Each structure stands twice: as structure tokens, then as C-alpha cells.
Amino acid sequence: ELKVEQNPLFLSMQEGKNYTIYCNYSTTSDRLYWYRQDPGKSLESLFVLLSNGAVKQEGRLMASLDTKARLSTLHITAAVHDLSATYFCAVDRGSGGSNYKLTFGKGTLLTVNP
Amino acid sequence: GAVVSQHPSRVICKSGTSVKIECRSLDFQATTMFWYRQFPKQSLMLMATSNEGSKATYEQGVEKDKFLINHASLTLSTLTVTSAHPEDSSFYICSASWVRETQYFGPGTRLLVL
Numbered sequence: 001e002l003k004v005e006q007n008p009l010f011l012s013m014q015e016g017k018n019y020t021i022y023c024n025y026s027t028t029s030d031r032l033y034w035y036r037q038d039p040g041k042s043l044e045s046l047f048v049l050l051s052n053g054a055v056k057q058e059g060r061l062m063a064s065l066d067t068k069a070r071l072s073t074l075h076i077t078a079a080v081h082d083l084s085a086t087y088f089c090a091v092d093r094g095s096g097g098s099n100y101k102l103t104f105g106k107g108t109l110l111t112v113n114p
Numbered sequence: 115g116a117v118v119s120q121h122p123s124r125v126i127c128k129s130g131t132s133v134k135i136e137c138r139s140l141d142f143q144a145t146t147m148f149w150y151r152q153f154p155k156q157s158l159m160l161m162a163t164s165n166e167g168s169k170a171t172y173e174q175g176v177e178k179d180k181f182l183i184n185h186a187s188l189t190l191s192t193l194t195v196t197s198a199h200p201e202d203s204s205f206y207i208c209s210a211s212w213v214r215e216t217q218y219f220g221p222g223t224r225l226l227v228l
Contacts, residue, residue, distance in 0.1 A: 033216070042207055043158075043219040088157065101148070102217065104157045 002027045004091050006105035013079050014113055021108045023072040023089035031092035032072050033102065034063050036085045043088070046074075079112045086110070116142045118210050120220035127198055128228055135193045135223045137208030143188035144210035148217060149181070152205040164191050198227045 003026040013019050023032070031050055035043040047056045049065035049072060056063050060083065062075045072089055086109050090102040117140040127133050137147055146165050150158040162183050164170040170183035180202075182194040191210075195202055203226050209217035 035219075040224075042222040043209075045216055045218070048216050090158075100146075101160055101163060103160075106157045 002029070002091060002093050002103045004089060004103050004105040006089055006108050008108060009106055010109050010111075012111045012113060013076075015080055016078050018078065019076050021074040021076075021087055021089075021110075023074070023091075023105055025070050025072075025091045025103075028067070028070075029091045029094055030067065031094070031100075032065055033090045033092075034061075034072070034074055035088045035090065037088065037107070038085050046087075076110070079110075081112050081114065084110055084112045116140075116210070116218040118144075118208065118218045118220040120206075120208055120223050122223060123221060124224040124226075126226045126228065129199050130197055133195045133198055133225060135195075135206055135208075135225075137191045137193070137210065137220050139189045139210040139218070142210075142212060144191075145188065145212045146210070147185055147191040148209045148211075149183060149191075149193050150207045150209070152207060152222075154205075158207060161193075195225065198225070200227045203227045 005024045007022050034046040037043050047063040052067040054065045060077045065072045086107045088104050088107045090104045093101045119138045121136045148163050149161045152158045160173050161176045162170045162172045164183050164185035166185050166188050172178045185191040205222050205224050207222045208220045211217045
């Protein structure tokens, strides 16, 4: 059974600081997603990482994937208040055909303080 | 990006009644739709996967007779919570995709059973 662990689960940081959220998963997978969720809202897709060594950046967020270590990171650079949200990583179980399914981590609640 | 809608956005019902939630892909044809539930401050848990024209595949522990899923067309899937009870109160989110692309999430439906 695929297990996905995120840490930290809670992150309070100051504006302007850098930090990294980690996502470990237990079985082989070739596809990992990062999502953002604002309170009371649904999920917004941030990144799709498809191969070992993949790195994607959008604004102050950068995501990377190491399939050998089964680890993905979401790095936040010079945080701003607007980044406050819950961030989820999700791993594709790769069950074959079109029934690919995602297992989500527990989420990291990020609060950026002025 | 692709747009997925859900209706209703929130619903309050009495215990014992049934509630239907619709999920529509507005600008693409979804070969697969997924239904998730999310309890407050928790992660998303996959309930079931549905492909157009075939029976839904339910995750372990999800009662298929209680959560009826119909995927009648490539743009519409419905989830019916039958004989709802207070413990069914949750945030229900659908997602849609084609082939093995990114899942696009709907805005969610908040269900409160009194």
C-alpha cells in the first residue's frame, strides 16, 4: 500500500524567508503532483513532476522530484502572505490503464506572517 | 486550464434523506472522474473512480450501496449519498481527467446532515 508522508504538517514562517516542504512516498511511482488549497476551497494544481530529477518553478515556488529517494520537495523562496494555504503532495499509484489513482499526503498548513 | 464544476456547492439535509451531487467537465471530455471526501483539516481520501459507461470502482471501506456513482456521459458524473447520516457530513470533491493527464478538481460540495 502506497503511503505518502509530508513534513512539516504545520509551518509558520516570516515574510521574506525561505523554507522547504518534504514529501516522501513508500513505493515506486513516476508521477507526483503538488496542489494548493485555500480554506473552504478546492484544490489548485501547482506542479506535475514526471521523471527523476524533474524541477519546475513558478514564481516563488519550486518543486523537484527524486524518484530513487522517493522524495519530492516544494521550496518556497522569499515567502509572502499570499502563499498562506495548505499544500498537498499526491502520488500516482500507477495502477495501469486509465484508472490511475492519487494518494495524498496529509498536507502542510503554511502560514506566512508579516 | 480545464474547468470542472460541481453542484450544489453546499447542501443541508435531514438524516435519512438522499443527496445527489453533480460533477461536470465543462470544456473537455473526461474519460475518468474521481470522487474524494475531505473531513475538516484532513487530507483528501479517494472514494471511487468512475469511467464513462461502466461501473465505478470503489476504494476499500467505501460502501458502494451508500455512495452511488453514475457516470452517464463523458462530461457528467453524479454521486448520490443515500440515507445520509450526520457522519456523512463532509466536503466532497470530484476531479476529472482524460487519458492519464492531470486531474482537474471541482470546487467541492459541502454536505451537512442534521
